Amino acid sequence: MTVYTPRRAARVLLVDAGGRVLLFSGWDPSRPDHRYWFTPGGGLDPGETAAQAAARELAEETGLQLTPAELGASVWSETVEFPFDGVRYRQEQEFFLVRVPGWEVDTAGFTDVERASVSGHRWWSVDELTATGQRYYPADLPAVLTRALAGAGAAGGGAPC
Numbered sequence: 001m002t003v004y005t006p007r008r009a010a011r012v013l014l015v016d017a018g019g020r021v022l023l024f025s026g027w028d029p030s031r032p033d034h035r036y037w038f039t040p041g042g043g044l045d046p047g048e049t050a051a052q053a054a055a056r057e058l059a060e061e062t063g064l065q066l067t068p069a070e071l072g073a074s075v076w077s078e079t080v081e082f083p084f085d086g087v088r089y090r091q092e093q094e095f096f097l098v099r100v101p102g103w104e105v106d107t108a109g110f111t112d113v114e115r116a117s118v119s120g121h122r123w124w125s126v127d128e129l130t131a132t133g134q135r136y137y138p139a140d141l142p143a144v145l146t147r148a149l150a151g152a153g154a155a156g157g158g159a160p161c
Helices: 050-062 112-117 126-131 141-154
Strands: 005-014 021-028 031-038 041-043 076-084 087-099 118-124
Touching: 005 050, 005 141, 021 076, 041 050, 041 087, 050 087, 076 141, 087 141, 112 118, 118 126, 126 141
Parallel strands: 005 087
Antiparallel strands: 005 021, 005 041, 021 031, 021 118, 076 087
Protein backbone atom coordinates (compact mmCIF):
# COMPACT_ATOMS: atom_id res chain seq x y z
CA MET A 1 0.00 0.00 0.00
CA THR A 2 1.36 3.40 -0.98
CA VAL A 3 1.41 6.03 1.74
CA TYR A 4 0.72 9.58 0.58
CA THR A 5 1.49 12.84 2.35
CA PRO A 6 -1.62 15.05 2.16
CA ARG A 7 -1.06 18.53 0.78
CA ARG A 8 -3.23 21.46 -0.27
CA ALA A 9 -2.03 23.78 -3.01
CA ALA A 10 -3.07 26.78 -5.06
CA ARG A 11 -2.02 27.27 -8.67
CA VAL A 12 -2.39 30.16 -11.10
CA LEU A 13 -3.27 30.14 -14.78
CA LEU A 14 -1.44 33.38 -15.64
CA VAL A 15 -2.62 34.29 -19.14
CA ASP A 16 -1.32 37.13 -21.32
CA ALA A 17 -3.19 39.20 -23.91
CA GLY A 18 -2.39 36.61 -26.58
CA GLY A 19 -4.17 33.89 -24.59
CA ARG A 20 -0.88 32.20 -23.66
CA VAL A 21 -0.35 30.65 -20.23
CA LEU A 22 2.89 30.99 -18.24
CA LEU A 23 4.59 27.70 -17.38
CA PHE A 24 7.82 26.96 -15.57
CA SER A 25 10.21 24.22 -16.68
CA GLY A 26 11.56 21.98 -13.96
CA TRP A 27 12.33 18.51 -12.70
CA ASP A 28 12.00 16.30 -9.66
CA PRO A 29 15.30 16.48 -7.68
CA SER A 30 15.15 12.74 -6.95
CA ARG A 31 14.42 11.98 -10.63
CA PRO A 32 16.40 14.58 -12.64
CA ASP A 33 15.38 12.97 -15.94
CA HIS A 34 11.68 13.56 -15.15
CA ARG A 35 11.33 17.02 -16.69
CA TYR A 36 8.06 18.86 -17.07
CA TRP A 37 6.28 22.22 -17.35
CA PHE A 38 3.95 23.49 -14.63
CA THR A 39 1.90 26.51 -13.59
CA PRO A 40 2.96 28.99 -10.90
CA GLY A 41 1.76 28.02 -7.44
CA GLY A 42 2.48 25.83 -4.47
CA GLY A 43 1.47 24.55 -1.09
CA LEU A 44 -0.71 26.40 1.37
CA ASP A 45 0.96 27.62 4.56
CA PRO A 46 -0.84 26.83 7.84
CA GLY A 47 -3.98 29.00 8.17
CA GLU A 48 -3.80 30.22 4.58
CA THR A 49 -6.74 30.11 2.18
CA ALA A 50 -6.20 28.93 -1.38
CA ALA A 51 -6.56 32.50 -2.67
CA GLN A 52 -4.01 33.79 -0.13
CA ALA A 53 -1.56 31.05 -1.14
CA ALA A 54 -2.11 31.71 -4.85
CA ALA A 55 -1.42 35.44 -4.37
CA ARG A 56 1.70 34.73 -2.28
CA GLU A 57 3.05 32.11 -4.70
CA LEU A 58 2.35 34.35 -7.71
CA ALA A 59 4.36 37.18 -6.10
CA GLU A 60 7.22 34.86 -5.09
CA GLU A 61 7.48 33.07 -8.43
CA THR A 62 6.65 35.82 -10.94
CA GLY A 63 6.93 39.15 -9.12
CA LEU A 64 3.26 39.93 -9.86
CA GLN A 65 1.63 41.23 -6.68
CA LEU A 66 -2.14 40.85 -6.37
CA THR A 67 -4.45 40.62 -3.39
CA PRO A 68 -6.43 37.42 -2.82
CA ALA A 69 -9.60 39.39 -3.62
CA GLU A 70 -8.16 40.39 -7.02
CA LEU A 71 -7.76 36.71 -7.90
CA GLY A 72 -11.50 36.08 -7.65
CA ALA A 73 -12.90 32.59 -7.22
CA SER A 74 -11.01 29.48 -8.26
CA VAL A 75 -11.85 28.29 -11.77
CA TRP A 76 -10.99 24.61 -11.34
CA SER A 77 -9.85 22.10 -8.74
CA GLU A 78 -8.46 18.58 -8.76
CA THR A 79 -6.78 16.01 -6.57
CA VAL A 80 -3.51 14.57 -7.87
CA GLU A 81 -1.02 12.02 -6.60
CA PHE A 82 2.66 12.45 -7.44
CA PRO A 83 6.17 11.93 -6.10
CA PHE A 84 8.55 14.83 -5.53
CA ASP A 85 12.02 14.58 -4.02
CA GLY A 86 11.34 11.11 -2.66
CA VAL A 87 7.96 11.91 -1.04
CA ARG A 88 4.61 10.76 -2.46
CA TYR A 89 1.90 13.43 -2.22
CA ARG A 90 -1.86 13.43 -2.56
CA GLN A 91 -2.52 17.06 -3.36
CA GLU A 92 -5.83 18.90 -3.44
CA GLN A 93 -5.27 21.96 -5.60
CA GLU A 94 -7.30 24.92 -6.76
CA PHE A 95 -6.54 26.94 -9.88
CA PHE A 96 -7.10 30.68 -10.25
CA LEU A 97 -7.24 32.56 -13.56
CA VAL A 98 -5.29 35.82 -13.85
CA ARG A 99 -5.15 37.81 -17.07
CA VAL A 100 -2.40 40.30 -17.78
CA PRO A 101 -1.65 42.35 -20.91
CA GLY A 102 1.91 41.01 -20.60
CA TRP A 103 4.32 40.37 -17.77
CA GLU A 104 8.09 40.31 -17.33
CA VAL A 105 8.57 37.35 -14.99
CA ASP A 106 10.75 38.04 -11.94
CA THR A 107 11.88 34.86 -10.14
CA ALA A 108 13.84 36.67 -7.39
CA GLY A 109 11.39 35.28 -4.82
CA PHE A 110 12.08 31.62 -5.66
CA THR A 111 12.73 29.30 -2.72
CA ASP A 112 15.94 27.26 -2.55
CA VAL A 113 14.07 24.19 -3.86
CA GLU A 114 12.70 26.22 -6.80
CA ARG A 115 16.14 27.64 -7.60
CA ALA A 116 17.54 24.10 -7.62
CA SER A 117 14.76 22.48 -9.68
CA VAL A 118 13.39 25.13 -12.08
CA SER A 119 15.33 25.89 -15.25
CA GLY A 120 13.19 28.49 -16.97
CA HIS A 121 9.78 29.65 -18.08
CA ARG A 122 7.83 30.48 -21.22
CA TRP A 123 4.37 31.44 -22.38
CA TRP A 124 2.42 28.66 -24.14
CA SER A 125 -0.65 28.85 -26.37
CA VAL A 126 -3.30 26.12 -26.17
CA ASP A 127 -2.26 25.00 -29.68
CA GLU A 128 1.40 24.74 -28.63
CA LEU A 129 0.46 22.69 -25.58
CA THR A 130 -1.71 20.39 -27.67
CA ALA A 131 1.05 19.89 -30.27
CA THR A 132 4.06 19.45 -27.99
CA GLY A 133 5.57 16.15 -26.98
CA GLN A 134 6.87 17.71 -23.77
CA ARG A 135 5.30 16.78 -20.41
CA TYR A 136 3.22 19.36 -18.55
CA TYR A 137 0.94 19.36 -15.54
CA PRO A 138 -1.94 19.16 -15.22
CA ALA A 139 -1.97 16.67 -18.10
CA ASP A 140 -5.27 18.10 -19.37
CA LEU A 141 -4.05 21.71 -19.20
CA PRO A 142 -5.25 22.66 -22.71
CA ALA A 143 -8.83 21.67 -21.80
CA VAL A 144 -8.62 23.30 -18.35
CA LEU A 145 -7.31 26.52 -19.87
CA THR A 146 -9.91 26.54 -22.65
CA ARG A 147 -12.75 26.06 -20.13
CA ALA A 148 -11.35 28.71 -17.77
CA LEU A 149 -11.00 31.27 -20.55
CA ALA A 150 -14.47 30.51 -21.92
CA GLY A 151 -15.96 30.84 -18.44
CA ALA A 152 -14.30 34.21 -17.94
CA GLY A 153 -16.73 35.76 -20.41
CA ALA A 154 -16.73 39.39 -21.39
CA ALA A 155 -15.73 40.56 -17.92
CA GLY A 156 -12.34 38.92 -18.37
CA GLY A 157 -12.34 36.75 -15.24
CA GLY A 158 -9.64 36.74 -12.63
CA ALA A 159 -7.55 39.80 -12.00
CA PRO A 160 -7.76 42.49 -14.67
CA CYS A 161 -4.19 43.77 -14.60
